[in-house]
Amino acid sequence: MASFLLGRSRILTHHKTLSVLAASSSSSYSSLFPPFSFSRHESTKAQAQLEFEHEDDRNQVIDFPGGKVGFTSEMKFISESVQKRIPCYRVLDDNGELVKYSSYVQVSKEMAVKMYSNMVTLQTMDNVLYEVQRQGRISFYLTSTGEEVVNIASAAALSPDDIILPQYREPGVLLWRGFPLQQFVHQCFGNTHDFGKGRQMPIHYGSNKLNYFTVSSPIATQLPQAVGAAYSLKMDGKSACAVTYxxxxSTSEGDFHAAMNFAAVMDAPVVFICRNNGWAISTPVEEQFRSDGIVVKGKAYGIWGIRVDGNDALAVYSAVHTAREIATREKRPVLIEALTYRVGHHSTSDDSTKYRPIDEIEYWKMERNSVNRFKRWVEGNGWWSDKDESELRSSVRKQLVEAIQVAEKAQKPPLEDLFNDVYDQIPSNLHEQETLLRKTIEKHPKDYPSDVPL
Amino acid sequence: MLTKFGRWVTLASRGFSTTTSFQKGASEEGLKSLNLCSAINQALHIALDSDPRSYVFGEDVSFGGVFRCTNGLAEQFGKKRVFNTPLCEQGIVGFGIGLAAMGNRAIAEIQFADYIFPAFDQIVNEAAKFRYRSGNQFNCGGLTIRTPYGAVGHGGHYHSQSPEAFFCHVPGIKVVIPRSPRQAKGLLLSCIRDPNPIVFFEPKWLYRLAVEEVPEGDYMLPLSEAEIIRQGSDITLVGWGAQLSTMEQACLDAEKEGISCELIDLKTLIPWDKETVEASVKKTGRLLVSHEAPITGGFGAEISASIVERCFSRLEAPVARICGLDTPFPLVFEPFYMPTRNKIVDAIKSTVNY
Incomplete structure (x- = not known):
């Protein structure tokens, strides 16, 4: 932003000088600022001279703030993207077989089984709560279908001390950290047991105890906040990082840019995990950006990055595990682009068949199913059986059915929760408004829901 | 204590008299004559010194800031606690929220209030709702956003605005505006230590013009408490920040014509101290509100409506509002735009003679 106190005149003058020099063909400046004269290319003599100048240029630099920059007499524009797209790191092939010579972080049997169990639990929770919404018992729901692996495998690779700043399609991270199914269900029902006191729509979970910041709906706002949280961890000398999804x-939002740039400049130990699932509600990635996805954006900000197959649990686990090591040890940000697919609709308010081909959804649901791929690997190791599977699925379903019954019967949060927590203490205007409202409720009790305790 | 107008009038037309009341705990001995900029600097110094988990950051903050309010802080407290940020307001506030949410005092500077709008989403949707939406599991109460606001004689559209009303429509944040050096220091320290996110607008015209005896030590002034800075019986005037000096001059002019004005500094705009204003208006029967921001939808409208609700039967005249015009803040036309002394004097007279 401009400042009237710090004039830009000095810089403007400087630029003006540069452009004048560049435009002139004055020989004394030609090596520093070669003229844009294409006629030089017409003769071999000129070419030879140009090469000489190239040579000369290499030895000369502009000592610019931020570091020395070499010169070139070649007028070459940087193209918008490389011809070959950045490859995607994977460990497991589509059949759940280890890809030869792949480098990855070892996952123990115990860890692998826990990861797979959490994926199944997440799937089951999504299936059940989606149906509950369809029955009209909760107002809204949003599934992670298709992105179970990026949820669980990333969570598994982190330390519980790492601070999570989620978007909203990462309930698996919270599940991994031990948020009980009952608590998910309480939140969706907005009852008195919901930590958020019934103030936010379903799926806006949060847990201070589990270092998982409460979800907010605005897109990308959590990203610069994660940099601030990471900076705090660094200043406190903690061996932990902030992880934000x-x-x-989101990458089109200003907050994404702000966060990347701040993270780089502040040397903040933060891991950005971008779930590139192909669709932002109905907008496909080709209408979202022209870059080679998201990973290339990190480079421009001076951030390390990796593109990973988001449907490959071992690749996600390995990349996130390593990224958090880099962030925590070297105090620097890392960007992970996980290529995945939103197999479900954006939310229960959306019908994605209106804007994307069913074939595409089916392909990702069946052939590229991330959970099945990991299952094959776990089964291949002899760590998981069909019996385990059916027992787990029925157990989780049973837990959920019970949790829903409990949540449905629970009271709504009391009316006082409308007024507290706006500030640390209730100010006089809210006291007044509460008194007035209570009088109105007494007068017109039928205007108000009867299940909210007064 | 200084005489009411002793030094100010000679200094500049925007000079402003000291407060009439002394805060408890402040030592009379430790007074030092300071301008508003230095008072802010002292407050920041004390905040950084008294709490190792406090940070000061923003555009150009490291070398002392474009207004020099952060002068010397980086040298004393190090560049890890006092630092420049990239030129990105939403980044500054978003970063500050994250820092505050981890239990720190994040003191962010937005270089001009005119440039706060890229951060509006972070302030309105994030900072303000952080505690409420989490059921008090998380809060970013350690966040204080300092930003210079208001006319300065030559600032034009983008170095003059008073955007306080936008923020007064947002439950969950507090909005505080000091009128003088002593007030600035005490209020800023209160804001920094208050467990709620606060937007603290600094009257930049007064940075160097307002000089006052300021206690050197650590002291805080209460938030959400208005102050009667001039007692009177015929009309109540309510304002905040730099506008109070213009209003005080108008009070003096009115006094010469036999009109006794009571002048109230609101200090905190939300949550505001209705009771003090109400009590005053019940005594005087008349109210005038004045601010630099455009009149339509300005915070004066809120005060006016609230007082009419509470004091309707005691009012002897319509509430007067002398405010900025409903135009963008103009450069050449600034003297026409501003709620000047004589506009206020005329409104006082017509309200009293209604």
Whole structure:
């Protein structure tokens, strides 16, 4: 932003000088600022001279703030993207077989089984709560279908001390950290047991105890906040990092740019995990950006990055595990682009068959199913059986059915929760408004829901 | 204590008299004559010194800031606690929220209030709702956003605005505006230590013009408490920040014509101290509100409506509002735009003679 106190005149003058020099063909400046004269290319003599100048240029630099920059007499524009797209790191092939010579972080049997169990639990929770919404018993729901692996495998690779700043399609991270199914269900029902006191729509979970910041709906706002949280961890000398999630659509928000740039400049130990799932509600990635996805954006900000197959649990686990090591030890940000697919609708308010081909959804649901791929690997190791599977699924379903019954019967939060927590203490205007409202409720009790305790 | 107008009038037309009341705990001996900028600097110094988990950051903050309010802080407390940020307001506030949410005092500077709008989403949707939406599991109460606001004689559209009303429509944040050096220091320290996110607008015209005896030590002034800075019986005037000096001059002019004005500094705009204003208006029967921001939808409208609700039967005249015009803040036309002394004097007279 401009400042009237710090004039820009000095810099403007400087630029003006540069452009004048560049435009002139004055020989004394030609090596520093070669003229844009294409006629030089017409003769071999000129070419030879140009090469000489190239040579000369290499030895000369502009000592610019931020570091020395070499010269070139070649007028070459940087193209918008490389011809070959950045490859995607994977460990497991589509059949759940280890890809030869792949480098990855070892996962123990215990860890692998826990990861797979959490994926199944997440799937089951999504299936059940989606149906509950369809029955009209909760107002809204949003599934992680298709992205179970990026949820669980990333969570598994982190330390419980790492601070999570989620978008909203990462309930698996919270599940991994031990948030009980009952608590998920309480939140969706907005009852008195919901930590958020019934103030936010379903799926806006949060847990201070589990270092998982409460979800907010605005896109990408958590990203610069994660940099601040990471800076705090660094200043406190903690061996932990901040981890923040976003989708492909988020990368178009100003907050994404702000966060990347701040993280780089502040040397903040933060891991950005972008779930590039192909769709931001109905907007496909080709209408979202023209870059080679998201990973290339990190480079421009001076951030390390990796593109990973988000449907490969071992690749996600390995990349996130390593990224958090880099962030925590070297105090620097890392960007992870996980290529995945939103197999479900954006939310229960969306019908994605209106804007994307069913074939595409089916392909990702069946052939590229991330959970099945990991299952094959776990089964291949002899760590998981069909019996385990059916027992787990029925157990989780049973827990959920019970949790729903409990949550449905629970009271709504009391009316006082409307007024507290706006500030640390209730100010006089809210006291007044509460008194007035209570009088109105007494007068017109039928205007208000009867299940909210007064 | 200084005489009411002793030094100010000679200094500049925007000079402003000292407060009439002394805060408890402040030592009379430790007074030092300071301008508003230095008072802010002292407050920041004390905040950084008294709490190792406090940070000061923003654009150009490291070398002392474009207004020099952060002068010397980086040298004393190090560049890890006092630092420049990239030129990105939403980044500054977002970063500050994250820092505050981890239990730190994040003191962010937005270089001009005119440039706060890229951070509006972070302030309105994030900072303000952080505690409420989490059921008090998380809060970013350690966040204080300092930003210079208001006319300065030559600032034009983008170095003059008073955007306080936008923020007064947002439950969950507090909005505080000091009128003088002593007030600035005490209020800023209160804001920094208050467990709620606060937008602290600094009257930049007064940075160097307002000089006052300021206690050197650590002291805090209460938030959400208005102050009667001039007693009167015929009309109540309510304002905040730099506008109070103009209003005080108008009070003096009115006094010469036999009109006794009571002048109230609101200090905290939300949550505001209705009771003090109400009590005053019940005594005087008349109210005038004045601010630099455009009149339509300004915070004066809120005060006016609230007082009419509470004091309707005691009012002897319509509430007067002398405010900025409903135009963008103009450069050449600034003297026409501003709620100047004589506009206020005329409104006082017509309200009293209604």
């Amino acid at each position: 976003c989708g492909d659509g």
